[in-house]
Amino acid sequence: MTTNTPVQSPGVMWATRVIGLLALVGTGLTVWLGLWVTPPDKVQGDLVRLVYVHPGVAWVALYLAFGLAAACSLLYLWPRTRSLFWDRLAAAAVEVGVVFNVCTLISGSIWGKPTWGVWWAWDARLTSTAVLLVLFLGYLALRRVPAEPEVRAKRSAFAALFAAVDVPIVHFSVLWWKTLHQGATLLNANLSPTIHGSMAWTLLLGFVALTLAFVWMLLVRYRIGALEDYLGSGELDMALHDRQSEGVVADPTPEALAVVGNARAPAEVSR
C-alpha cells in the first residue's frame, strides 16, 4: 500500500507564520493610522477612515482571490498543466474571497448609510458585487456535491470561470453606468491617485496588510484542502476498516466520518 501523507515542509510552515505575523502587525498599524493619526477629510469628515479598509478588502476579494481562482481554473482545464493542485488552490482562493467579499459589502453598506442615507442601493457597482458573491457561493455549493475529484475539479473550474466574468463588470461598472459609487481612487483611468500624504500611505498600508492576510489565509486553507483530500481519498476508510476488522475500533468516530463525508458520497462512506 502506498502512502501519500500531505507533509508540509518546515519552510512553508515558517513562511506561513511570518506572513501571518506581518499581516497582524500591518493590520494593527493600519487601524492605528486610520483611526488616530490621519486627518479627517474636507468633504467626508471622519467617514473617510472607512476608506482605509473598504477598498483593501474589495481589492483582495475581486482581483486577488477571484482573479487567482479564475487563473487556477484555467490552468486546471489546460491539459498540459492539469493538476489537482490548481483545483485545490482555486477552491482555497474562492473560500477566502467570499469572506472578503462579504466584508466589502458590509463595510460599503456601513459607509453608504451616513453618506447616501441608505444601507443599500441597487446601484451597478453594489449589485454586481452582490451578484459576484452569489456566484462564488454557488461555486462553493457545487464543490460540496459528491463526485470523483477530477469530475469535481472540472465542473468547479468551469463554474469559477463563469463567475469570474462578473469581475470586470464590477470593475468597470462605475464607468459603464451612472452610479452612486465613486470612481477608482488609485487605479483610475489616468493612473493619477486622487489621495495624498498620510491618507495615501495609510490606504496603501491597508492594501499590503490585507493582501498579507489573504496570503496567510490562502496557505492555511490550501493545507486544509490537502488534508481533506488525503483523508477523503480512501486512506482513512482503509485504516478504519483495518482497525474495525481487528476489533480495535468499534465504529469510525463521528469526527472522522464528518471529514470523509465532506469529500465523498454517503454511500461510499458507509461501504
Added chain:
Amino acid sequence: MRYVIAGYVVVLTLLFLYGVQLVWRRRRLNRLVTQVEDSRSSDLAEAGPA
C-alpha cells in the same frame, strides 16, 4: 464616528473569526491524519517484515 468604528469592528471581527476557524480546522485535520498514520504504523509493526 460610530459608523467608522462599526465598520472596523465588523470587518476585523469577521476576518479574525475566519482566521481562527481556519487554524482550528487545520489542527483538527492534522490530528486526524496523525491518528491514521499512527494506526497504520502500528499495524505494520504488528505484521512484521514481509
